[in-house]
Amino acid sequence: MKPLRLFIFILAMPLLFQACSSDDEETSSANANVNKNDIVRYPDAGRLEFPHLKKSNSVLIVHRDRGEVNYCVEWDYVLKSQRWSCYTLLSKHLSGKDPATGRNVSRYYGFPQYPLDPDLPLNYYLDRPSEDYSVNDYFSGSGFDHGHICPSADRLNTKESNYQTFFLTNMQPQIKKFNGSDNNYTGMSLWLAMENKVRSWAPRNGTDTLYVCKGGTIDDVTLNGQTVSGVMTRIGGKLIVPKYFFAAVLLKNSIGYRALAFWFEHSNKDIPANASLADYAISIDELEERTGIDFFCNLPDDVEAKAERSLAVNAWGLK
Numbered sequence: 607m608k609p610l611r612l613f614i615f616i617l618a619m620p621l622l623f624q625a626c627s628s629d630d631e632e633t634s635s636a637n638a639n640v641n642k643n644d645i646v647r648y649p650d651a652g653r654l655e656f657p658h659l660k661k662s663n664s665v666l667i668v669h670r671d672r673g674e675v676n677y678c679v680e681w682d683y684v685l686k687s688q689r690w691s692c693y694t695l696l697s698k699h700l701s702g703k704d705p706a707t708g709r710n711v712s713r714y715y716g717f718p719q720y721p722l723d724p725d726l727p728l729n730y731y732l733d734r735p736s737e738d739y740s741v742n743d744y745f746s747g748s749g750f751d752h753g754h755i756c757p758s759a760d761r762l763n764t765k766e767s768n769y770q771t772f773f774l775t776n777m778q779p780q781i782k783k784f785n786g787s788d789n790n791y792t793g794m795s796l797w798l799a800m801e802n803k804v805r806s807w808a809p810r811n812g813t814d815t816l817y818v819c820k821g822g823t824i825d826d827v828t829l830n831g832q833t834v835s836g837v838m839t840r841i842g843g844k845l846i847v848p849k850y851f852f853a854a855v856l857l858k859n860s861i862g863y864r865a866l867a868f869w870f871e872h873s874n875k876d877i878p879a880n881a882s883l884a885d886y887a888i889s890i891d892e893l894e895e896r897t898g899i900d901f902f903c904n905l906p907d908d909v910e911a912k913a914e915r916s917l918a919v920n921a922w923g924l925k
Contacts, residue, residue: 760818779847
């Protein structure tokens with residue numbers, strides 16, 4: 607090679623490497639995930655049902671049954687409240703026989719009815735309750751129900767899985783009419799109607815998966831561009847009662863991913879006769895704007911962006 611040509615080739619080499627590097631970055635960016643959870647501390651936080659974990663004042667609780675993740679909770683030990691519960695939902699979770707006993711699984715009834723979570727230190731609870739929660743029970747006599755976030759009916763696959771849904775860390779105070787347990791209310795509550803609808807989406811084959819994250823607002827929220835409190839009241843001046851409740855769902859099937867969210871005001875109001883769940887459906891993007899929570903953060907960014915901006919209520923069978 608002549609000296610001049612060799613000189614030109616040497617000068618061009620950095621440009622060639624730079625071009626290759628740019629192509630690699632562009633290719634990898636299609637599957638980039640800059641907002642995924644750090645799994646060094648919590649390895650299970652890389653699962654698709656997870657929102658982005660809060661970086662301070664919170665701990666992650668992972669409940670397991672027979673080696674499988676049952677559901678997970680983010681607990682704020684400063685506010686003394688759960689922020690959300692997340693879990694996968696398949697048809698196998700909705701009914702069946704407990705492998706340990708061979709008996710059909712039913713709703714847990716025992717004492718205490720709402721046990722302390724064995725994975726949460728007592729000092730992380732409000733006012734350090736007794737082991738049976740007979741001391742410092744803020745729910746008792748308050749007029750509010752123990753509102754399941756991961757519902758009992760979503761975990762009827764084993765006795766242990768169902769029992770775990772009754773831990774206090776999976777509870778938020780809910781108005782009886784909103785929760786659907788008011789004996790004087792013959793209609794179906796919004797929360798129960800949503801839970802039933804989400805259960806109807808539970809995949810029945812072995813390849814599809816429904817990912818669910820639900821909770822009540824314990825932080826400030828943003829509505830119509832204004833920051834307002836997400837707290838309705840505090841029982842005894844301490845235990846938070848959320849002003850709003852939400853659900854975020856993500857379905858993975860052979861077509862790809864689609865997502866949807868629900869937003870409900872927590873109130874004692876009667877449901878309009880012509881109300882539809884579609885009236886309470888919003889996009890995941892909108893839910894993130896309102897709550898400040900980054901849902902389904904472990905999806906690749908391009909997949910996440912596409913799924914979270916969609917509001918295809920017809921695809922979910924909502925009218």
